[in-house]
Amino acid sequence: MTTEPIYLDHQATTPMDERVLQAMLPYLTREYGNPSSPHVFGQAAARAVRTARRRVADLVGARNELEIVFTSGATEADHLAIVGTALAARPHGGHVVTTAIEHKAVLAACRRLVDHHGYTATRVAVDRHGRVRPEDIAAVLTPHTVLVSVMHANNEIGTLQRLAAIAGITAPRGIVLHTDAAQSAGHGLLDVTELGVDLASLSAHKLHGPKGIGALYIRRGLRVTALQTGGGQERGLRAGTPNVPAIVGFGAAAHLITLGAIPPPPRVRALRDRLQGRLLTEIPGATVNGHPHRRLPGNLSLTLPGIEAADLLDRVRGIAASTGSACDTGSGEPSHVLTAIGLTRAQARATLRLSVGRTSTDTDIDQAADLLARAAHTMAPAPARSA
Ligand SMILES: Cc1ncc(COP(=O)(O)O)c(C=O)c1O
Structure with a gap:
């Protein structure tokens, strides 16, 4: 043995929680409607997606469930946040700022802006504990800076960043603040409203949900250019038929964590x-x-x-x-x-x-x-x- x-x-x-699986199962079999369809099958699926959106919004302290856009995971959310925001803000400037210890998804999204869209990107160093000093962020901002991306918790060394202090620097200058919160969201550490971030990337499989599903929190009113267009789903920000069972699973995991049931x-x-x-x-x-x-x-x-x-x-x-x-x-x-x-x-x-x-x-x-x-x-x- x-x-x-x-x-x-x-x-x-x-590991995915058994209760998450149970919540998902009906949406893999009998509740198979497309949430965009007007008939009863579609409406049942649309209701389930709405509930899940509300639950994910509650998990991260978003005021409005429409601030949650479902994606295939945090990698896609990072790209939508960084490339999508920078493209939408192009008339205001072409400079983005990030840190030296970001996940590869964030670094790659910044790289893409530089290589394919003519932006400049600055990586700010961290101290020996992996913390970026808010004043070091402030020091590299220019009148052309449109976005700052600083992860909430690091995936290798776990260090948490001072996002509220960084938001205190970016917000008055009208600079968008994104955080990759894939690692922190499941620990009850992320409150987007309290921290003052404009965008936050999330991933369900880091919090006992299924793989291949995540979300981007987008503060209401923020302009983001869609990277994947087509059928207009997710308020035009992420085209493609939603993965209803996975979204339901993400919502169930978020709910269990909010309730303290794990x-x-x-x-x-x-x-x-x-x-x-x-x-x-x-x-x-x-x-x-x-x-x-x-x-x-x-x-x-x-x-x-x-x-x-x-x-x-x-x-x-x-x-x-x-x-x-x-x-x-x-x-x-x-x-x-x-x-x-x-x-x-x-x-x-x-x-x-x-x-x-x-x-x-x-x-x-x-x-x-x-x-x-x-x-x-x-x-x-x-x-x-x-x-
Ligand atoms: C900080 C961070 N960002 C992004 C990702 C990618 O997440 P996903 O697997 O949902 O694309 C991970 C997962 O490894 C992560 O730890």
């Missing part, structure tokens, strides 16, 4: 802290990346000096986690996030990302700590002998 590995990769994706983050944080405490004690020289306090409750990015993280994970088959350096599948390059916070290439290769989630248990944490500490001891370079 083979036992399943301990899943410590909740930042890559989360074990809430304090438990996740306690488990992460326990794992962190044990590994720091038992693996000499191990260090934690990311902000000591202002970071996602489940995130643990650890650098284990002298140890190739990929080899460690290869050896510890009982744990499903990821390396900090191999996030760019197959590129062989060290993570841009880890190098941006000052790690050397060797340190980046020695970095492991463990992400605890709502389905993690005490036993998972204790067994994972045992397995990792044991493997690290067998792999650690021998201490240099004194002469």
Whole structure:
């Protein structure tokens, strides 16, 4: 009998909640209407999409459900937010600002503006904890800046950014503020109204919903140019027949989280802290990346000096986690996030990302700590002998 590995990769994706599946099932079978159809089948589907939109809006603190546009995930939402906003704002300027530690989807969208549309883009550096200083954002703004994109929580090191302070800089200048909130939305950390962001990218599979569905929060009145046009769905911002079952699943997951019906983050944080405490004690020289306090409750990015993280994970088959350096599948390059916070290439290769989630248990944490500490001891370079 083979036992399943301990899943410590909740930042890559989360298991879908059984209740989410149950909510989706009717829309895969008997409730098959197209929400754009005027007949009863279509109207039933349209009602379900409306409910899901309301639930996603509630999850992120949006005032109006029409501020939610469904997309295929956070990648598409990032592109719509960045390229769509910049194109709509073209008469006002052609400069966008982002940070050095954004997800590749954001960096690629900015790159596209530069390569194909003649914009300029500035990447602002972060400190050793992965935080961008609001004053550093202010310093690079020009009269031509139309958009600033700063992620809410980082996917590798978990660091949370000071979005409200950044909004305090962009809003008075009429500059649009986008945040990639794929990692934070499921932790009850995102309130778009409170933070003052204009656009926020979301992804259902990071919060126990299905894959292939996400959304962009677009503050009411903001102008965004659609990138995918056709049938005029999603108020003309994202053409194509909506993926009704996935949207219903996203809404169900959002609702469960809003209701507190999936074990809430304090438990996740306690488990992460326990794992962190044990590994720091038992693996000499191990260090934690990311902000000591202002970071996602489940995130643990650890650098284990002298140890190739990929080899460690290869050896510890009982744990499903990821390396900090191999996030760019197959590129062989060290993570841009880890190098941006000052790690050397060797340190980046020695970095492991463990992400605890709502389905993690005490036993998972204790067994994972045992397995990792044991493997690290067998792999650690021998201490240099004194002469
Ligand atoms: C911060 C961040 N942005 C964007 C994405 C992409 O999300 P999706 O898989 O929904 O396209 C991810 C997921 O890896 C992420 O962590």
